[in-house]
Amino acid sequence: MSKVYLVGAGPGAPDLLTLRAARLLAEADVVFFDALVHPDTVALATNARKIAVGKRAGEVSTDQRFINRALVEAARHHKIVVRLKGGDPMLFGRAQEEIAALQASGISFEVVPGVTAALAASASLGISLTRRGVARNVAFATPSIGDGEAESDWLDTVFDADTAVLYMAKSGQEKIALQLIARGKSPTTPVAIVENASLLDEQRFFTTLGGLAQSALTLSGPALLMIGEVYAVTNEVDVMVAEQQEHPKVHQQSRC
Amino acid sequence: MSKVYLVGAGPGAPDLLTLRAARLLAEADVVFFDALVHPDTVALATNARKIAVGKRAGEVSTDQRFINRALVEAARHHKIVVRLKGGDPMLFGRAQEEIAALQASGISFEVVPGVTAALAASASLGISLTRRGVARNVAFATPSIGDGEAESDWLDTVFDADTAVLYMAKSGQEKIALQLIARGKSPTTPVAIVENASLLDEQRFFTTLGGLAQSALTLSGPALLMIGEVYAVTNEVDVMVAEQQEHPKVHQQSRC
Numbered sequence: 001m002s003k004v005y006l007v008g009a010g011p012g013a014p015d016l017l018t019l020r021a022a023r024l025l026a027e028a029d030v031v032f033f034d035a036l037v038h039p040d041t042v043a044l045a046t047n048a049r050k051i052a053v054g055k056r057a058g059e060v061s062t063d064q065r066f067i068n069r070a071l072v073e074a075a076r077h078h079k080i081v082v083r084l085k086g087g088d089p090m091l092f093g094r095a096q097e098e099i100a101a102l103q104a105s106g107i108s109f110e111v112v113p114g115v116t117a118a119l120a121a122s123a124s125l126g127i128s129l130t131r132r133g134v135a136r137n138v139a140f141a142t143p144s145i146g147d148g149e150a151e152s153d154w155l156d157t158v159f160d161a162d163t164a165v166l167y168m169a170k171s172g173q174e175k176i177a178l179q180l181i182a183r184g185k186s187p188t189t190p191v192a193i194v195e196n197a198s199l200l201d202e203q204r205f206f207t208t209l210g211g212l213a214q215s216a217l218t219l220s221g222p223a224l225l226m227i228g229e230v231y232a233v234t235n236e237v238d239v240m241v242a243e244q245q246e247h248p249k250v251h252q253q254s255r256c
Numbered sequence: 257m258s259k260v261y262l263v264g265a266g267p268g269a270p271d272l273l274t275l276r277a278a279r280l281l282a283e284a285d286v287v288f289f290d291a292l293v294h295p296d297t298v299a300l301a302t303n304a305r306k307i308a309v310g311k312r313a314g315e316v317s318t319d320q321r322f323i324n325r326a327l328v329e330a331a332r333h334h335k336i337v338v339r340l341k342g343g344d345p346m347l348f349g350r351a352q353e354e355i356a357a358l359q360a361s362g363i364s365f366e367v368v369p370g371v372t373a374a375l376a377a378s379a380s381l382g383i384s385l386t387r388r389g390v391a392r393n394v395a396f397a398t399p400s401i402g403d404g405e406a407e408s409d410w411l412d413t414v415f416d417a418d419t420a421v422l423y424m425a426k427s428g429q430e431k432i433a434l435q436l437i438a439r440g441k442s443p444t445t446p447v448a449i450v451e452n453a454s455l456l457d458e459q460r461f462f463t464t465l466g467g468l469a470q471s472a473l474t475l476s477g478p479a480l481l482m483i484g485e486v487y488a489v490t491n492e493v494d495v496m497v498a499e500q501q502e503h504p505k506v507h508q509q510s511r512c
Contacts, residue, residue: 090378122346137397
């Protein structure tokens with residue numbers, strides 16, 4: 001009666017894990033974890049064999065088929081297998097391929113949702129994704145994940161959404177901005193970029209699509225590109241955020 | 257040195273709360289909570305005065321200005337004030353109005369993100385919002401929240417997104433389906449509806465836009481309308497979900 005749990009580890013800060021995920025980690029016999037998951041989170045699995053499967057910021061450094069096979073094999077020898085994935089498993093997480101492999105082998109599974117990075121970044125910014133009177137819908141997309149699919153799939157969705165968040169946007173910022181401007185978005189459209197959302201070294205930046213098209217930021221950690229009028233720094237709500245800016249870097253602030 | 261914490265309570269199940277939220281509730285002097293928040297979650301605030309502010313499924317039954325004033329007043333008399341909101345505060349939560357009120361009064365605040373309902377529903381369904389090869393982006397929207405804003409704001413965004421999730425979609429399903437079909441979406445577009453996501457009485461239904469336009473479901477709890485090809489029940493990944501269906505109700509399954 002073994003079971004594989006696909007568990008969202010949340011955006012990064014260990015205390016943004018859910019209570020359910022913490023309990024499952026404590027009970028786990030084996031844990032497979034992405035490189036992006038915080039070591040303190042992995043350490044909650046006190047009784048488990050811990051196996052890094054090395055995904056990092058959208059790059060696949062362990063072959064997906066190997067992970068699929070390893071999960072099936074682990075479930076044949078252990079009762080509680082946890083697959084710990086950064087953020088939420090069902091949003092840009094390739095969970096479906098792991099689920100398909102488990103189902104094909106007749107292995108029970110359960111998915112435990114997590115806090116996704118866009119929500120952690122919004123909390124840090126103090127800016128709602130759907131601010132009343134400004135934005136009533138939001139799109140989450142990836143501009144390109146190098147998997148051979150059409151690169152412009154995201155463009156219409158991001159163009160139409162009141163607020164848009166691009167995941168895995170560490171690189172390619174100029175290209176993204178230029179494509180959106182060519183599609184008809186105003187160069188003055190406000191942009192916020194959040195790197196390492198929820199972690200101690202989180203950084204927040206404010207710019208515009210036009211600004212981004214001229215000079216992209218050099219980022220080292222996972223980054224979200226957040227686009228829309230809610231990120232305009234023009235009113236009392238955003239004054240506090242603006243005052244924290246250090247042209248253009250917002251000072252670092254602990255979230256752990 | 258008082259502080260107001262705007263805290264996401266998650267989708268419903270008490271153990272989908274974050275560790276950070278649980279700690280803050282335990283430390284809180286006062287907690288203001290929405291009606292949708294689970295009683296077991298509110299009960300974690302063992303030392304706090306607990307005040308229901310009565311929001312339920314998008315309906316505002318306590319005046320927002322009253323809540324804003326109450327938060328400011330509480331922060332003047334107490335050190336740790338928690339504003340506990342269903343789901344995540346920065347997505348359809350009207351947090352910005354509470355933040356603006358706190359900032360206007362010079363009161364410190366911090367936002368604690370939560371698991372949003374769409375992710376909990378996706379976990380229950382076992383269907384990724386962004387399944388590789390089928391969907392690379394997702395939009396979250398509200399069809400109408402009765403606040404006088406244009407009712408069709410959501411239409412283009414939902415039309416263009418590979419996957420779309422409509423929050424607060426308990427009513428108006430026929431109208432939503434008809435509008436999307438009129439906009440050009442195929443009547444065969446698959447739809448999943450999840451009511452009371454993550455709770456013991458969660459229910460899941462599968463249909464199509466055409467089916468929904470002909471006969472809407474009668475729902476009593478908060479519901480998500482999920483639209484897109486990922487919800488097609490036509491391949492090995494979805495067979496397990498299909499087998500659980502009881503024409504058309506999926507059997508209830510505990511998540512707590």
